[in-house]
Amino acid sequence: MDASAFSQALLNWYDREKRALPWRGTRDPYRIWLSEIMLQQTRAEAVAPRYEAFLERFPTVEALAASGEEEVLKAWEGMGYYSRARNLRKAAIQIAQGGGAFPTSARELMRLPGVGAYTAAAVASIAFGEPSPALDGNQARVLARLLAFDEPMDTPQRLRAQALALIDHARPGDYNQALMDLGSGICTPRAPHCDRCPVSAFCAAFAEGDAESYPRLPPPVAKRAVELTVALAFLDGRVLVRRRPSRGLLAGLWEFPNFSEGMLADLLPGARITGELPRARHVFTHLIWNMRGLRAEVDAPPEGMRTVDADGLAALPFPTALRVYREIAEKELRGGRKE
Numbered sequence: 001m002d003a004s005a006f007s008q009a010l011l012n013w014y015d016r017e018k019r020a021l022p023w024r025g026t027r028d029p030y031r032i033w034l035s036e037i038m039l040q041q042t043r044a045e046a047v048a049p050r051y052e053a054f055l056e057r058f059p060t061v062e063a064l065a066a067s068g069e070e071e072v073l074k075a076w077e078g079m080g081y082y083s084r085a086r087n088l089r090k091a092a093i094q095i096a097q098g099g100g101a102f103p104t105s106a107r108e109l110m111r112l113p114g115v116g117a118y119t120a121a122a123v124a125s126i127a128f129g130e131p132s133p134a135l136d137g138n139q140a141r142v143l144a145r146l147l148a149f150d151e152p153m154d155t156p157q158r159l160r161a162q163a164l165a166l167i168d169h170a171r172p173g174d175y176n177q178a179l180m181d182l183g184s185g186i187c188t189p190r191a192p193h194c195d196r197c198p199v200s201a202f203c204a205a206f207a208e209g210d211a212e213s214y215p216r217l218p219p220p221v222a223k224r225a226v227e228l229t230v231a232l233a234f235l236d237g238r239v240l241v242r243r244r245p246s247r248g249l250l251a252g253l254w255e256f257p258n259f260s261e262g263m264l265a266d267l268l269p270g271a272r273i274t275g276e277l278p279r280a281r282h283v284f285t286h287l288i289w290n291m292r293g294l295r296a297e298v299d300a301p302p303e304g305m306r307t308v309d310a311d312g313l314a315a316l317p318f319p320t321a322l323r324v325y326r327e328i329a330e331k332e333l334r335g336g337r338k339e
Contacts, residue, residue, distance in 0.1 A: 087114025
């Protein structure tokens, strides 16, 4: 493949068709880094309004570094993958303590908490012009099809050598973003729009007439299902909550008391069950929560838990997985109406 002709065709298309996104058109590494962290596992259309709201609250890396963890988690609420928010704050503290200057190379950026090879390359190329390929799932899929890459793709980094050979050295940031846009809107996982692809003339999979069979993927990992009971336990017009451990799934977020084994009495001694609540289901990356809900009354908060009113509940960073039960609790705490 003629790498120069390929990148020129790609960039010409990008200049005409690039998406209008709030983090485009800036070289500010803080804004670019924030957008790339938010875009991990989340579509650009969903990130855009949350990105602008987050920047209003934390306009600089110093402002983010000076924040509390719970404040950041609350601002992140609903975005999922909350370790991103905790690492964002830790990295901001690290940068602020170093004088506020961002690392300028992908290698140095990877020393920041929560910054992997893809994010480091994206920030380094867009903010600082380093010719580092940002190999996420979109870019890897595009390249695998362009090259008819026949090896099982357990990680995008398998294509790093080929990606390095193709990247445009004059406009590496635009090149990476062009591949992101191409993978998001045209070279999609299913039913790619090859008839609209600006680089189909360079694509080996298109020439084979079988673009959808690339990349070759390993067998999917089965998700583990957990049966969970969630308790809305009320006391004097307030509801019991507890904070999750500082490590592990949904670390540092607040939740209602819940258990996967045993009985409510083991978790809340003396609790009186007063009703059943709707079932709910939440799918994580490798885990499924199948939840049943119980309404209960208690006489005192057990150790490690506290009670909150409706406003206190609304102010806490809560996982999306428990949204159904939080809405039920808020409605009851507000006297049966949702304000």
